[in-house]
Amino acid sequence: MSAYLDHAATTPVRDTALAAWRDAALAGGNPSSLHGPGRRARRAVEDAREQVAAALGVGAAEVVLTAGGTEADNLGVKGLWGARTAADPRRRVVLASPVEHHAVLDCVTWLADARGAEVVWLPVDADGRVDVAGTAALLERDGDRAALLTCMWANNEVGTIQPLAEVVALAHEHEVPVHADAVQAVGWLPEAVGAIGADTVAVSGHKLGAPTGSGALVVRRGTALEPVLHGGGQERGVRSGTVDAPAAAALAVALREAVAEQPDQAPRVAALRDRLAAGLLATDPTAVVQGADPASGGRLPTNLHVTFPGCEGDSLLYLFDAAGVAVSTGSACRAGVPEPSHVLHAMGVAPLLARGALRFSLGRTSTDADVDRVLEVLPAVLERARAAGARSRGAVLAG
Numbered sequence: 001m002s003a004y005l006d007h008a009a010t011t012p013v014r015d016t017a018l019a020a021w022r023d024a025a026l027a028g029g030n031p032s033s034l035h036g037p038g039r040r041a042r043r044a045v046e047d048a049r050e051q052v053a054a055a056l057g058v059g060a061a062e063v064v065l066t067a068g069g070t071e072a073d074n075l076g077v078k079g080l081w082g083a084r085t086a087a088d089p090r091r092r093v094v095l096a097s098p099v100e101h102h103a104v105l106d107c108v109t110w111l112a113d114a115r116g117a118e119v120v121w122l123p124v125d126a127d128g129r130v131d132v133a134g135t136a137a138l139l140e141r142d143g144d145r146a147a148l149l150t151c152m153w154a155n156n157e158v159g160t161i162q163p164l165a166e167v168v169a170l171a172h173e174h175e176v177p178v179h180a181d182a183v184q185a186v187g188w189l190p191e192a193v194g195a196i197g198a199d200t201v202a203v204s205g206h207k208l209g210a211p212t213g214s215g216a217l218v219v220r221r222g223t224a225l226e227p228v229l230h231g232g233g234q235e236r237g238v239r240s241g242t243v244d245a246p247a248a249a250a251l252a253v254a255l256r257e258a259v260a261e262q263p264d265q266a267p268r269v270a271a272l273r274d275r276l277a278a279g280l281l282a283t284d285p286t287a288v289v290q291g292a293d294p295a296s297g298g299r300l301p302t303n304l305h306v307t308f309p310g311c312e313g314d315s316l317l318y319l320f321d322a323a324g325v326a327v328s329t330g331s332a333c334r335a336g337v338p339e340p341s342h343v344l345h346a347m348g349v350a351p352l353l354a355r356g357a358l359r360f361s362l363g364r365t366s367t368d369a370d371v372d373r374v375l376e377v378l379p380a381v382l383e384r385a386r387a388a389g390a391r392s393r394g395a396v397l398a399g
């Protein structure tokens with residue numbers, strides 16, 4: 001008996017998306033070639049682009065196909081910076097939420113280190129939610145020096161949904177373009193990407209049931225972007241590289257289905273998540289749910305993030321894994337070494353408590369049996385994790 005509760009890392013591929021990928025791969029042809037097979041591949045890409053655009057509520061000309069969310073984030077953040085600073089060299093400030101995924105965060109710190117950007121971090125509250133009034137004040141102060149603002153739509157660790165439309169409206173008052181990482185939000189929130197108004201928006205296929213290596217950056221009409229990849233000038237010169245027709249076809253199918261299923265799946269998965277939360281807290285009343293209150297509607301329906309005092313998150317992860325339950329600590333792991341979570345840090349969670357963090361993330365294939373399995377193995381997992389935690393603290397004291 002096993003349970004997969006790591007859908008935020010990647011979610012199982014849909015048969016339909018795989019079939020679309022296979023059909024396009026077998027059809028062959030380079031979409032840039034002028035002969036029949038090339039033209040057919042081009043038609044498949046443009047059909048896929050239209051479906052992606054329709055699912056996101058944007059125009060087809062606004063969809064730039066990428067090889068995933070990380071690439072889309074890089075193109076959005078670095079692309080906006082390049083174009084904006086070229087047009088107005090005085091704009092050297094990057095306003096950024098401190099709870100961004102590393103795909104954005106590391107672009108921002110790279111811009112600071114390599115390009116001389118001045119980073120201004122947006123204030124967040126104890127739930128990891130960007131403070132709108134604080135953002136407005138920073139824009140008043142720095143808006144006329146800002147090249148861009150970057151704010152994710154929903155957080156990958158704690159599931160908190162950001163007041164993105166409000167942040168975008170404020171930034172636009174100061175003519176500051178906004179990049180939004182929508183990788184975790186798309187398919188789970190009712191609003192369309194197009195309704196949010198951000199200038200660039202990153203989407204990742206493998207979080208929706210397409211294969212890894214598929215994604216898109218929405219670039220709103222009239223938004224200037226400096227390319228990151230140079231070469232054959234594909235995707236209107238913004239993203240060179242042979243367009244991946246199978247990935248585009250699979251992304252279109254997965255995205256269309258995810259968006260169509262959202263009204264049914266979001267409440268179903270939220271109810272599973274809430275049952276899991278209630279069971280965890282009943283088993284361990286010292287556990288703390290981090291991030292927005294699930295009942296507030298300010299949290300992804302897929303996300304439950306819990307800190308267990310006296311435990312190490314990675315011990316919990318390995319003990320759960322041994323019991324057939326796949327979960328995550330939620331924060332980055334570099335070369336196998338767990339890093340303290342910058343998200344929990346920004347939320348003001350005490351470092352010792354942050355070490356006991358575990359993220360359960362659900363998706364369209366999640367069932368009651370998954371929740372049952374977690375709750376069944378939880379008492380033994382906690383007991384062993386606490387014993388290991390006590391031993392390592394004892395060793396530190398003895399040492």
Ligand SMILES: Cc1ncc(COP(=O)(O)O)c(C=O)c1O
Pocket residue numbers: 008009067068069070071073101103152154155156181183184204205206213215
């Ligand atoms: C919020 C967020 N942004 C970006 C990414 C990166 O996407 P990809 O894995 O498609 O490169 C992830 C993946 O975990 C994510 O959760």
